[in-house]
Amino acid sequence: MRPRAVVFAYHNVGVRCLQVLLARGVDVALVVTHEDSPSETIWFGSVAAVAAEHGIEVIKPADPNDDALRDAVRRAQPDFIFSFYYRHMLPTDVLALAPRGAYNMHGSLLPKYRGRVPTNWAVLNGEAETGATLHEMTAKPDAGSIVGQTSVPILPDDTAQQVFDKVTVAAEQTLWRVLPALLAGEAPCLPNDTARGSYFGGRKPEDGRIDWSQSGERVYNLIRAVAPPYPGAFTDIGEVRFIVAQARLAPPGVRIGAPRTNLPPGLHVSDNAFLGVCGDARVIAISELWHALDGKPAVITPAEFLKLTHTSPHS
Incomplete structure (x- = not known):
């Protein structure tokens, strides 16, 4: 039986x-x-x-x-x-x-x-x-x-x-x-x-908020841990939420253009590309960024990001 x-x-x-x-x-x-x-x-x-x-x-x-x-x-x-x-x-x-x-x-x-x-x-x-x-x-x-x-x-x-x-x-x-x-x-x-x-314990979508003052390794691990199809790691600029959908942590000491080394921790556009600067000066190269306007995430370009945030590009 x-x-x-x-x-x-x-x-x-x-x-x-x-x-x-x-x-x-x-x-x-x-x-x-x-x-x-x-x-x-x-x-x-x-x-x-x-x-x-x-x-x-x-x-x-x-x-x-x-x-x-x-x-x-x-x-x-x-x-x-x-x-x-x-x-x-x-x-x-x-x-x-x-x-x-x-x-x-x-x-x-x-x-x-x-x-x-x-x-x-x-x-x-x-x-x-x-x-x-x-x-x-x-x-x-x-x-x-x-x-x-x-x-x-x-x-x-x-x-x-x-x-x-x-x-x-x-x-x-x-x-x-x-x-x-x-x-x-x-x-x-x-x-x-x-x-x-x-x-x-369980994790909530809010737990995906990026603290750019943390080390590059810690921020990158968060991005990997909640990357889509999970809710995604995010950062808010003004009233707009941006979700880091795909990224890679640059090796220690890597410089991608001299002006970038002077950027404060946070999400930036430089040389028409997205990057995140972390508290230990490590750089996260972001290949896909979403914005979450009206609760509907969509891929955004560097030009659209600059328009939404009213910031100037770093070059």
Whole structure:
């Protein structure tokens, strides 16, 4: 008899890990996912669509504490519960409905970066690697024993989306590798020493505000960590908001024209190009800048920037 599972899932990791379960012969009786928010840019795959393709029942409760959700899980009679980038903590009484265990796929190398948006935090903090970890679910977030994990590199110019794409593959590889042992009741149970790790909360769009007095490395890491399709790192000049969509940090000591070395920290136009000057005099070469007039971001040229800000170019 095939092992039976209820899957809580969303986003690309949810899509790929659900497909791994199906490819490994797991009977997925129910998929629990989210309604897409009209205020969010949906750049990722649909778990609900994959479930529908396979004839799997899908529900989208707003509250994981809803009694109707408990009833649906109970009716599904799962051996296992899996959570793949589902955005809510699951109550312990729901987890207890799976006699063979409940497991979550987290987008970091636990115990590091427990909590929310771990990929963005890892990029923001200048980490050189991250990964994906499958672990047992407990009452505390990302605190259960580790079943398996896979690491991926974070290159110096990687954006959070590029790293997230790698983490998605790492999640798929991790689940594919450990699932046979998990289904056989022979999976490893490795310590997850939260005292040696770190916990991070969610991030809001306002957290993308650039402080040009910070070091070039810190500013660049912020730009990479929230680059589109995330809300983007931004700076305000007057009443106009500018979003740095694509950029690169110039090497230390690099001069791109003598006048630039005298510019104060902030966003500037010089030689018909955008650049950001940071508190340690490092320069960020900006290849794509957006303005957010009327709440609708659009690419802007240096000439349009100068007109909007009523500033003079540096040449």
